[in-house]
Each structure stands twice: as structure tokens, then as C-alpha cells.
Amino acid sequence: MINYLENLNESQKAAVVHKEGPMIIIAGAGSGKTRVLTYRIAHLMNKDVDAFNILALTFTNKAAREMKNRIATVVGASEAKNLWMGTFHSVFARILRSEGEHLGFPSNFTIYDTQDAVRLLSSIIKEMQLDKDRYKPKQVLSRISSFKNSLITVKAYYNNPELIEADKMAQRPKMGEIYHQYVERCFKAGAMDFDDLLLRTNELLTRFPAVLAKYQNRFKYILVDEYQDTNHSQYLIVRALADRFQNICVVGDDSQSIYAFRGANIQNILNFQRDYDKVEIFKLEQNYRSSNNIVQAANSVIEKNKTKLDKEVWTDNDEGAKVKVMRTYTEGEEGRFIANSIFDNMMNLQLKGSDFAILYRTNAQSRALEDALRKKDIKHKIYGGLSFYQRKEIKDTLGYLRLLINPNDEEALKRVINYPMRGIGASTIDKLSVAANHYKISIFELLQNLNKYDLKLNSGTKNKLDNFITMVQHFQIEAQTKNAFEVAEFVVKQTRLIKDLEKDGTPEGVSRVENVQELLNGIKDFIEVQKEKEEDDSLAFFLEDVALATDFDSDKKDDTPRVSLMTIHLAKGLEFPYVYIVGLEENLFPSAMSMNTRSELEEERRLFYVALTRAEKQAYLTYAQTRYRWGKLVDCEPSRFLEEIDDKFLEYLTVKEPAAMQNKFINEDIFGSVPQNKIRFKKPVQRTPIKKNTTQKIEFQPPKNLKKVTKATVSKSNLFDNNIVVGNVVNHTKFGNGEVLSLEGSGANQKAEIRFASVGVKKLLLQFAKLTIIS
């Protein structure tokens, strides 16, 4: 066992060994916060605290995983396994799975992601016949989200004249009713959105003292990382759980609070000392990460904020190079500058791609950067943006799986009831939805007893609905004996989902097919990993995992070191030797949306602080004078943050004579390694492959060693295969029932000779004939 106490400075050590009572660790950027947290947990365990009695809440699942691994090196893997560690959302989702029935939720409740929630709100707004321009679903959702994060239930909303008045003033008097409907519909669907996971946990702990006591007793020691970014709902959960033993340890840095937009309340950390008795305060102020120049530069910026705790971050590290500032004319040029700079640094200093990160304010900025990196052939990876699991084909496939786990999941049902198309159109779905709401049952229940209700559907439609429901029930039966992978494979095959995607021969279409296959591989992989860890490998748990996964979570060990591209928000907690912060322009960073109030602007400044303090050796700041926004070229002003850094920490790379720079880059384009005409012609064509190679492939990578095995199992021909054998009685949509006389060919070309009662013997290509096996 390593002697971890030796690796700590005095203030770190004090925080690690302090045992009982409430404590706050104010940890400056790069001050070894994670180290303190991990060693503290390890230390507790060494001092005979049972791992079962420790709860550690982190900001990302990745952070939890890494911390667990590090703890394992101190206390051993078998002990570390018993720790309960994860994000608020995943930890309390698990608790709600086992305790949710107190609240009337099934243990297999669905987790609605943002898209599901928006869709549900859209249909509610439509059904209520409200103006969708006034009630923008996204805005309504964020309003509801803020209610939930502040623990304002529907009832509380109606008891609060101020809120009602505010919504009236905003021309949205029906907000309360929408909120009410939304909550009802989620409940009926057995679904929780992200905010519900916290809100319902609060409800659980408040309404059921026995449950509260159970978890209070279990979690004798509670640790919360990134406390500056907790919202009110999370704050209350922590308080409730820690109330009995008061062994609450929160870690954070008020200067790095950057999630106010999703309800994070910086007051939680600022007021911690008032919330608990006899709080011990620990300050970690020595920065081990960055050069002195970077630390000082960052300090000089954050000083401009008024709201902050008293703390002085300093470092013993070398002075280091000054922060370099580069102005370019266009965003394309900005990209090229960065690509060139990274390329040069890699060559001159023998560095790997993983030594570099490019950080931006908005995801949209990644385009130009990516283009530039590609042209220089620099391996990179984009984090965030549209994740694998949000792609349409993936959500469709998951829709079926969700539906068979929780048939009441309305959003999943609406997604797949007519996909692939089976002639159940919008008007039918509307009728079903209205009737289901009227009878206060789910659409699935309605469909199961279609004959009990008079829905004025014609018999053809009724038949189609019957077929659909029979199919889903069939899946449910299969799910009882098959594992998650087998079920998914079965579903994909039976629904002919892949076949439908294959009809589209475009590159996008092909990649969609590949994505679905990757999903199946991913499920297989998931099962194996979970088995190894002796953890839940059910389909239900896979779906939960997927719902709460972030981009980093699919980050399998990559063979090639890559330059990381991500938003600054995503970069929180990470560090890189070389960091490029791009797009330092007014209205972009700080964002145009965030300049109305002092507090918003201060949050932008903290965001900039976070960005700058990611760098270990060298930071680059770049900005462009023109940039495409909404398809239009606009002029940009340099960001005020550039002004705010004390000049003595900066070095301007920009040549004073503008024309000289302009020529330099134009020349590079014409005489560089890639001829200009090629660039011009390729550009539009490249767009599509670009997306494919980076956003899809890279984001979701099953380990290489498994790929071979799984590829074979999930080969295309396998998915074509109909399972039809000679002697089967099959049903054809046009010809009715018939007996299979013989089969010939295989895979996509497989044909069957079938004797139909109606039309006699026919030879059909199985790929196209819509056959269902009757017996």
C-alpha cells in the first residue's frame, strides 16, 4: 500500500485526515482537489469506515470512475467496489429504482432526456391549442426545469402569486396548466426527466421518514465534489442525508461555478458555513498544474468579479511562457493558425496530440477548427455536441427497447409506432393520444383493449394497430429469456429497422445502418463489462446508463493520442499542457445572451477563468475579426476578457501591419501542400464524411478486441435473415397465408417458394416480401 500522506502538502493533509463533522474544502484551480478527495476517502476506509457507509457525489460519471480506480490502488479493488460513487443523477436514479414505488413510480421507470421532454411539451401545447410561438416548448421546458430545481411543485406554483404574475407578464398565463399537464403525463408514462430524478428524491426523503432514516444511516460520510455547481434541489438532498451524522464534506471553487443556467446556485458554496454548525474550513491555494504566468494571468482576470470567497491561488512552478494572443481575419484563418501551431509544437517539442486541447464557448465553433485540423492531418476528437445516443436512428432503436421495458413510455411509443412505416399516421396517433388522456390510461393499455373503446378507426387501421401491439408483446415475451443484446438484435431484425435504413443508399444512410450495428455491439460490450464487474447487465439498466451517459463515458481507451476539442463547460476538471482558447470576441465570449446582468457576466468570466486554468505549460488566446453567424459574415470585436488580463502576462503574436498577415495566409492557401482548387472542389463533398468520421465513429468506440467477434455476430446477412424454414406457414400482406415449399439463396438474395391459398404458388424475394411467420 502506498503511503499517500507523504504525497500531500500540509493543507492537503489536514483536509485528508480531518475525520468528523461538516467541512468545506475550498480548492483553487489545479490545487490537487481530486487527490485530496480520493485520499480522504481512502483514509476514511483505512480508519475503519466501511465503504458501504460512504457516499461520494461527483460531477460526471467519468470523474467517479477515475476516482474509484485511484482509491482502489490504495485500499484494494474489492473494497473500493463497495463505495457508492457517481453523479447526483445516477446515484439517485438507482435509489428511485428501488424506492420509487412509494411515489407511485414503477421500478422500471423511463428517464426522459431533453428531447423526449420537449416532444411531450410540444404535444401538450398543441393539445391545449396554445400558440407554439408564444409557448416555445424549449423555453417552457427550461421554465419548468427551473421550477423543479427550486423545488417548486405544481401546487407550490399555484400558491405563488409572484410566479403566476411573472408568467402572465411574459404572455404565458397557461404556464401553470402546462406544468401540471406535463407532470401528469410523465407520471402516467412512468417517466422522470433529469430534474425529476432530484425532485422526486426530495419528495421521497421528505414524505417517507423511514426511507430517509434508512439512507441517513447508510451514508454516514458524504462527500460532494464541485459543490459550487449544485442546485437547490441537490443542496436539499445533501442536507437531508447528512442531517443525522453531519459528516459532510464539500469540495469546490466558487471561482469555477459555471452552471447557473441549469440551476446551479453559487450561494450553496458561499453559504455553507451558515448552513452547518462548526464548519471546518480548508483552503487549498497552491496550484501544481500551471506555470506562474498562467496562474497570475488567470488571477488577474478573476479579480474583476465581485462575488467570491477569499482565496489566493499561487504556485511554485516555473515562470513559464507568456500567454500568447493571436488575432486573425476569419474563423477559417483562426483554425489554420491553431492547426499550424499545434503541428509545429508537436514537431519541435516532440509532443503528442493528447497534449493539446482546443476550447470554445459554443459547439458550433468546432466546424472551422475541425476543417483545419483535418487538412493538416492532425488526429483529433470532438467531445460533446450531438451524442451518439441522440441520433435519430439510435433513438428509434432504443425506443423499441424502452417500450418493451416500460410499455407506458409514451414518447418511445410515439416514436416507433409508425417507424419503420406501417401505415399508422398522425391522425390515428392523435386519436389514440386524445382517447388515452381521456380515459387516463396509456396508449399501450388502450391498444391492448382496443375493442373496448369506440375510437372510430377503420378496420384496416385497427388491424395495423393490432399487429403493432402483438409485435411489442412478442418482444416482451422474448425479453424474459433473452439477454439485453439478444433482445435488441431480435427487435432490430423483427422490425426490419435496418432494412428500412438500407433503402437509403446515401453515405448518410449507410452510416445510419452502421450506427445501429454499433449500438448492438455496444450493448454486447455492455453486458460483458457488467458481467465482469458482477453488476446489473439487464436491458433496463443499459437504458438507464445510456440516458445518463455523457460523451466522456463512451470514451474507451483510444490507441492514437488525439487533440481534444470541446466546450469550456466540458473541460471543467481536465488539464492539458497546451490549451487554445478560441473565439475571444464580444457577443461570443462573453456570450451575447450573458451580458445583461452583472451575475451573468461574472459567470462568463468564471468560465474564462476555468478555460485559462486548464493549461499547464502554455495558453493561446485567439480571436477573429470576422466570423460566420447564422450564415452571415459579421464583424467581431475582441473580447473584453483580453483587456482584463494584465498585459505583462501576455505576448501578442499578431503582426502589427494587417496586410502582411493577410498575405501570409493567402499565400499559404495557394502554395501550401494542398492545392487551392482541390480544397474548393472538395469542400462541399467533404462535409458529410467529416461528420461521419468524427462525430459518429469517434464518439462511440467499442474496444478493438471485441469488435471482431461482434462484427461477425451482427453481420448484415444475419440481420436479413428471416428465420423462415421449409414448412412454415407465413402471412403475406397481399396474398394472405401460405405454406413455404422451398428456399433458395441466402442473405439478401434468399428466395422462397410459397403456396398461397389465394393465388397459388409464388416465388418471393424474402428481402422484399413482407412475411410474418404464423407457425
Place this chain on the structure above:
DNA sequence: CCACTTCCATTTTTT
């Protein structure tokens, strides 16, 4: 009911 066309908003950040 569906395929095709046109129109529209989108870009702040995410569990």
C-alpha cells in the same frame, strides 16, 4: 396516409 416542397429558427453552456 405519404412524399415532396417550402419555410423557419437556430447558436450558450448540459445532467
Place this chain on the structure above:
DNA sequence: ATGGAAGTGG
């Protein structure tokens, strides 16, 4: 610029 949503004609 781009993709999703709504509208229109078959």
C-alpha cells in the same frame, strides 16, 4: 448553412 417542421398535392 442546415436540418427540422409544417404545408400541399397525389
